[in-house]
Amino acid sequence: MTGSAPGIWIAVAQSRDVGRDLLACDAAGRKLVLYRRESGKPVALDDECWHRLLPLSNGRREGDNVVCAYHGLAYGPDGRCVSARLGRPPPAGAKVRSYQAAEWDGLVWVWADGNAAVAPGETAGGAVRIGSAQARLAPECGEHVKGRVPDSKDGSAIMQAELEALFGAYRDAFIERAASAAAFYSEPCVTARAGVVRVHPAQADLAAFFTEVDTRYRQRGYTRFDNVTFAWQGLGANSVLVTIHWVYKDREGSPIWETTFSYNLFKCEGTWKILMQTMHDR
Numbered sequence: 001m002t003g004s005a006p007g008i009w010i011a012v013a014q015s016r017d018v019g020r021d022l023l024a025c026d027a028a029g030r031k032l033v034l035y036r037r038e039s040g041k042p043v044a045l046d047d048e049c050w051h052r053l054l055p056l057s058n059g060r061r062e063g064d065n066v067v068c069a070y071h072g073l074a075y076g077p078d079g080r081c082v083s084a085r086l087g088r089p090p091p092a093g094a095k096v097r098s099y100q101a102a103e104w105d106g107l108v109w110v111w112a113d114g115n116a117a118v119a120p121g122e123t124a125g126g127a128v129r130i131g132s133a134q135a136r137l138a139p140e141c142g143e144h145v146k147g148r149v150p151d152s153k154d155g156s157a158i159m160q161a162e163l164e165a166l167f168g169a170y171r172d173a174f175i176e177r178a179a180s181a182a183a184f185y186s187e188p189c190v191t192a193r194a195g196v197v198r199v200h201p202a203q204a205d206l207a208a209f210f211t212e213v214d215t216r217y218r219q220r221g222y223t224r225f226d227n228v229t230f231a232w233q234g235l236g237a238n239s240v241l242v243t244i245h246w247v248y249k250d251r252e253g254s255p256i257w258e259t260t261f262s263y264n265l266f267k268c269e270g271t272w273k274i275l276m277q278t279m280h281d282r
């Protein structure tokens with residue numbers, strides 16, 4: 001990760017998602033494989049076998065080592081190849097990059113460059129940058145929180161802040177130009193509104209859909225909307241369900257109408273995308 005994110009701890013996964021099985025994730029533009037040693041300590045390696053650059057995450061864990069699924073090279077937590085197939089000695093120089101990994105605040109953190117002088121949470125004065133643009137680009141199993149020190153009490157609060165920032169940006173995009181709200185959605189995407197389920201096969205269709213929605217809203221006098229409740233629930237690595245109660249307001253800020261939406265989000269290539277949107281009532 002040198003160059004892209006030097007000298008910072010990056011939260012790459014929630015602790016509960018890292019176990020004895022291999023977990024692939026993106027972090028600051030790198031593909032990583034995460035797992036735990038027998039002792040429970042997390043391990044982070046480049047998810048790329050030295051032999052043919054194939055993903056180690058397709059392999060299996062054996063003790064503290066990870067064994068490549070393709071030709072059986074096994075690597076230790078420090079990234080050094082410890083054996084080849086059929087117990088043969090490792091090829092000279094066979095190694096994958098390993099990263100210093102630590103756990104703090106319900107998250108697994110990886111030091112982006114070399115060895116950290118301090119553990120995550122032990123430094124003082126830094127701040128997690130959770131601006132809307134950054135939060136939008138940050139993957140949940142990846143750089144979903146970037147910075148030297150988390151500024152919240154726990155990982156849930158960090159995630160909440162990230163998702164609130166995302167939906168703040170979503171709301172602003174919608175108010176400015178409805179079509180830009182479509183950028184927060186993936187394709188294909190499913191919307192369910194007032195009992196009508198609609199599949200949007202392509203981004204152009206999504207943009208047309210939101211333009212139509214925006215036109216209807218504005219005809220009814222809505223010029224802005226705010227959320228009054230916001231709840232989210234993790235659905236495993238890279239997936240989350242967000243439920244928001246929105247209040248739609250007129251030019252003077254008086255509420256006209258309110259309703260609840262749920263959004264299924266998935267992290268696609270480092271960006272949260274909405275895969276499905278459900279309107280709970282009219």
Ligand code: FES
Nearest residue numbers: 049051052068071
């Ligand atoms: S690609 Fe991993 S051992 Fe060949």
